[in-house]
Amino acid sequence: MMNFFKSPAKIIIPALVALLIILPLVWWLASPLFRDDVVDEPLPFALPTQVAAAETIPTAAPTATATINSVPTIAPTDEPTAVPDETPPPTIESIIEPTDVPTAEPTAIPEPTATAAPAVIQLSSGTFQDADQAHKGAGNATIFQLGDERVLRFDDFSVTNGPDLHVLLVENIDGTNHDGIGNYVDLGSLKGNVGAQNYEIPAEVDLSLYEGVLIYCMPFHVVFSTALLQ
Numbered sequence: 001m002m003n004f005f006k007s008p009a010k011i012i013i014p015a016l017v018a019l020l021i022i023l024p025l026v027w028w029l030a031s032p033l034f035r036d037d038v039v040d041e042p043l044p045f046a047l048p049t050q051v052a053a054a055e056t057i058p059t060a061a062p063t064a065t066a067t068i069n070s071v072p073t074i075a076p077t078d079e080p081t082a083v084p085d086e087t088p089p090p091t092i093e094s095i096i097e098p099t100d101v102p103t104a105e106p107t108a109i110p111e112p113t114a115t116a117a118p119a120v121i122q123l124s125s126g127t128f129q130d131a132d133q134a135h136k137g138a139g140n141a142t143i144f145q146l147g148d149e150r151v152l153r154f155d156d157f158s159v160t161n162g163p164d165l166h167v168l169l170v171e172n173i174d175g176t177n178h179d180g181i182g183n184y185v186d187l188g189s190l191k192g193n194v195g196a197q198n199y200e201i202p203a204e205v206d207l208s209l210y211e212g213v214l215i216y217c218m219p220f221h222v223v224f225s226t227a228l229l230q
Contacts, residue, residue, distance in 0.1 A: 036161060039192035043153060045146045047120055118147045126212055126227040128157065131176075135160045137225020141213050143201065150201040152187060152213065158194045159225045164218045165190040167199050173212040173226040181214060181223075190215060 123145055128137035139157030143150060152167070159165075167190055171182030187199040201207070215224040 036194045037192040039195040039197050041191070041195075041197045043144070044149070044151060044198060045120060045144075047144075121145045123150070123207065124229040126229045128159065128213075128215075128225045128227045131223040131225055135162075135222065135224040137215060137227075141227040141229065143207065143229065148203060150203075150205075150207075152199040152201055154195075154197045154199075157196065159190075159215050161193040162217050162222070162224055163220075165193070165224060166216050166218050168214045168216050169201075169205070169207075169210040170212065170214050171210055173214060173228055176223055178221045181216075183209065184214075185210065 121144065123143040125140060125142040128139050128141060130136040137157075137159040139159075140155045141157075142153045142155070144153060145151075152169075167187040168181070169185040169187065171184065172180060175181035185202075185205055187201065191197045210229075212226060212228040214226055216222070217224060
């Protein structure tokens, strides 16, 4: 009897332990397929707006017309006019003697020079494509630069959700596995499978070495979406 009761316990307990380990793993792998992680990040800097300058036509100032009025005549009088004194009045120079004190010349104040603000530059852009029938992506990927700051921006973005997705700059966007994509730069975990988002590109990254962007499942080395940057 003792062996009969011990045998089921040896089977049930390991089975329960296995379920406790496997169920969270199954949920971690499968749950992204049934939900969307939505984000909506603004750009870290404002894009310049293209505003057409309005043409202003200068209007001619009205010309003033002068009116000539008649000058009244003054009738002569019979009173004698006074003879002016021919002695000139004393001048300031004759009263105040000049001194040898030099006058200080005014110093010119330099005008401040205005420095132009750095402009936002679009370095490259591309459109996300489906990797296969099961892994689909859409939206735009654009690299912007402002001064020394470079940002990879996703707009109107969506991709099939999955476990541990990462954003990679890759040497070959046609690669389907870890070896096929060549050299890459991992910009971090995907913030959401739906919505606008930003990824900072380190200053030491040479963008000329990388062909485009991959949404990549790191644990299983599966490509979810690709975007060729041009």
